[in-house]
Amino acid sequence: MKPKILISLLALTLSGAIMSEPLMIESQGSFAAGGTVITSAGQYNPRPDAVKNKMSNSFMDVFQASVKAGGQTLHGDHATVFYQIPVNAKKLPLVFLHGAGQSMRTWQTTPDGRAGFNEIFLRKGYPVYLIDQPRRGQSGRSTVDGTIAATPDDQFWFAQFRIGIWPKFFDGVAFPQDEASLNQFFRQMTPNTAAFDAGIVSDSLKALFERTGDGILITHSQGGIVGWM
Amino acid sequence: MKPKILISLLALTLSGAIMSEPLMIESQGSFAAGGTVITSAGQYNPRPDAVKNKMSNSFMDVFQASVKAGGQTLHGDHATVFYQIPVNAKKLPLVFLHGAGQSMRTWQTTPDGRAGFNEIFLRKGYPVYLIDQPRRGQSGRSTVDGTIAATPDDQFWFAQFRIGIWPKFFDGVAFPQDEASLNQFFRQMTPNTAAFDAGIVSDSLKALFERTGDGILITHSQGGIVGWM
Structure with missing residues (x-):
């Protein structure tokens, strides 16, 4: 048994050393994928009558008069993508989609400050694309109205x-x-x-994969519904 | 005049070369700064009567019964921070706060796909902290309810x-x-x-600077109101 244990410890030590090396990023950035437009x-009237012939106009007066005049567009229901591509990257990118109530932060730092899946897989050489799905x-x-209740949950x-079952953690749970x-x-x-x-989330991911080419989609919880579509 | 022009072109060429070198990141990650809690x-009842003694329960049934029972918290009104610290970093970090209707994406990639302030200043050796202000x-x-109108504007x-004045761009505008x-x-x-x-945005930035120590706050538009507080 001893050699096995030694190897595991060695692997842990190596992985610790790798995490402290600088991340070598070939390119990174953000963009929107997919979405629709409503009009x-x-x-459109840049200087509606309601705000004409005044020495100055308040921001909200001009905004409201301009919206009332109409003829304007709204670009919505797209996904937001933040990507990082490491040096000497593998061919297939990993695309990470969060679950309900979450955003791309799911895959970034853990709650206790350790590297998330984002950094772990960057260090393994994968291009990583993180998603904030449409309407999150x-x-x-969004192209439709929304209401948000401040509901303690x-x-x-x-x-x-x-x-766990609040306030108790399950036995042996890894969560800090x-x-x-x-x-x-x-x-x-x-x-x-x-x-x-x-369907809207799925459409936005289709637009993303049209841009990246083939890739691997990793989903969490509610994201799994989209993954099967 | 000729030497001057040569120097400018040389500077441009050098800066182009630097942008194509890999980014060397010492550490990166995300966290929440500040915020409050309501209860x-x-x-709190993890298995409210309404969902007891059933073979299975729908997600929404359990959620609603659990919310109705109450005794739960909501953590809200914090800022979200994404940071990157380059190797051999300068001492003072740059903290970037967006304007109205915007998020940290303001400072990431430009609309035509070039590096944003984020990458430009990382390459100059600054630790960079990007903010999504509370409620954005x-x-x-948030700790209060909200409504969002899908208003074309x-x-x-x-x-x-x-x-410009839609659909015309101003003469000489740099926008693609x-x-x-x-x-x-x-x-x-x-x-x-x-x-x-x-005030809530300002409170969250105070919590951030308590974590980072001294730093330089760069604000855009509406963010300037917060910068003066």
Whole structure:
């Protein structure tokens, strides 16, 4: 048994050493994928009558008069993509889609400050694409109205994500049990800005894969619905 | 005049060469800064009566019964921070705060796909911290309710950000004039998930600077209000 244990420890030590080396990034950036456009009735007027012939106009007056005149577009229901491509990258990129109530932060730093899947797979040489699906996080701009209730539900999610039954952690759960980590975990949540629509999310990922070519989609929880589409 | 021109061209060439070198990142990650907690009345019950003694329960049934029972928390009104620290970093970090209708994407890739302020300053050796302010983007979780109207207003923002008077671009404007770039620009916008509150944004930045120590805050447009607080 001894050699086996030695090898495991060696592997751990090596992986620790690798995590402390600088990340070598060939390129990184963000863009929107997919989405649709709606247009309001009317004719766009940059200086509507309501704000004409005044010495100055308030921001909100001009905004409201301009919206009332209409003839404007709204670009919405796209995905937001943040990507990093390491040096000497493997061919197929990994595309990570979060679950309900989450954003791309799921795949970034863990609640206790360790590297997330993002960094782990970058260090293994994969191009990594992180998604905020349409109507979530940085993709908040939707083509339909939305309402967001400030509903306290942290304890529900604590159970839903299989951490434990509040305030008890399950025996042997890997989740860090200090207050700061829990605080960070709850603050990774961000609501739908309009109704969740798996078809719209799927359409945005199609647009992404048209840009990247073949790739590997990794989904979490609610994201799995989209993965099967 | 000739030597001067030569020097400028040389500088451009060098800067082009630098942009194509790999980015050397010492560490990167995301976390939440600041924020508050609200708690609902009642007593948390992981298995409310309404969903007991059934063979299976739908996600929404359990969620709603659990919320109704109350006694749960909501962590909201924090800022989301994405940071990258280059190798051999300068001492003072740059903290970038976006303007109205925007998120940290303002500082990432430009609409026509070039490196944003984020990458430019990383390559100059600055630690860079990008913010989604409370109630915007990945910081969508608020302690108060919000409503989001799908209001077409792209043309207003085209004027507001001094690009031109739709559909005309101002003479000599640096903004790229192709359709794909405009599409990307409009899709960088993301709405407030609850009312904008400069004091709450300022509080979250205070928490961030307590973590980083001294730093340089760079603000855009609406972000300037917060910068003066």
